[in-house]
Amino acid sequence: MVRLQDIQNNEDIKALIEGANKNLEVLGYTEHGLRHVTRVSETASRILRELGYPNRLVELAAIAGMMHDIGNCINRKNHGIAGANLLFPILLKMKMPMEDIVCVLSAIGSHEEQYGSPVNEVSAALIIADKIDAHRTRLRKNIAYDPKNIHNRVNYSIKKNWLVIDKERMNLRYEMIMDMNLSCPMDFLEIYSTRMRMCEDAANFLNCSFELVINDFILNRPNYRR
Numbered sequence: 001m002v003r004l005q006d007i008q009n010n011e012d013i014k015a016l017i018e019g020a021n022k023n024l025e026v027l028g029y030t031e032h033g034l035r036h037v038t039r040v041s042e043t044a045s046r047i048l049r050e051l052g053y054p055n056r057l058v059e060l061a062a063i064a065g066m067m068h069d070i071g072n073c074i075n076r077k078n079h080g081i082a083g084a085n086l087l088f089p090i091l092l093k094m095k096m097p098m099e100d101i102v103c104v105l106s107a108i109g110s111h112e113e114q115y116g117s118p119v120n121e122v123s124a125a126l127i128i129a130d131k132i133d134a135h136r137t138r139l140r141k142n143i144a145y146d147p148k149n150i151h152n153r154v155n156y157s158i159k160k161n162w163l164v165i166d167k168e169r170m171n172l173r174y175e176m177i178m179d180m181n182l183s184c185p186m187d188f189l190e191i192y193s194t195r196m197r198m199c200e201d202a203a204n205f206l207n208c209s210f211e212l213v214i215n216d217f218i219l220n221r222p223n224y225r226r
């Protein structure tokens with residue numbers, strides 16, 4: 001059985017994560033390296049664990065989270081599909097069971113907002129975990145903060161964020177503390193509204209609702225099923 005640790009220790013996968021992050025740095029994107037993928041891996045697996053899914057699915061979500069952005073080492077465009085294609089021979093060589101490979105590749109190939117939608121439980125958890133990683137630590141330390149750049153502004157304004165998984169209410173609540181001197185919910189929605197809608201769909205796939213809360217204010221209708 002391939003474990004999360006095997007993925008984290010695999011030299012090829014490590015190099016792909018690093019290469020993807022370097023390309024995105026050149027293109028001016030926020031951090032997509034080990035910090036981002038580790039956080040996505042932890043959140044995706046936590047969602048399935050706390051909702052009571054089987055351990056193997058929990059681990060597959062952690063595995064998919066670690067590798068979901070490696071396609072960026074080919075191109076930003078279609079990086080979900082590229083990443084899934086890249087991983088197929090690697091996971092085969094690691095002797096991951098074909099059923100698990102299919103699950104992980106489906107999730108990675110369906111995580112992008114331009115063409116992705118939840119196709120299985122791991123995919124739904126990955127989408128939510130990925131799209132809610134907006135935080136000031138995503139700004140690159142070696143690039144000067146530019147308040148005119150909306151991505152810089154929004155990410156830098158988010159001092160704290162967290163996800164409350166309420167199994168009783170079957171609700172996932174994404175909360176953040178935003179510094180209103182730096183940005184505002186309107187800025188956030190300008191770049192994140194499609195991603196937040198995708199989170200609503202992904203939460204619905206897990207039979208949950210999704211709430212977006214900025215500075216204690218609920219911005220969407222949690223029970224709204226699209």
Ligand SMILES: [Fe+2]
Pocket residue numbers: 068069079111112
């Ligand atoms: Fe991505």
Ligand SMILES: [Fe+2]
Pocket residue numbers: 032036040068069130
């Ligand atoms: Fe990502």
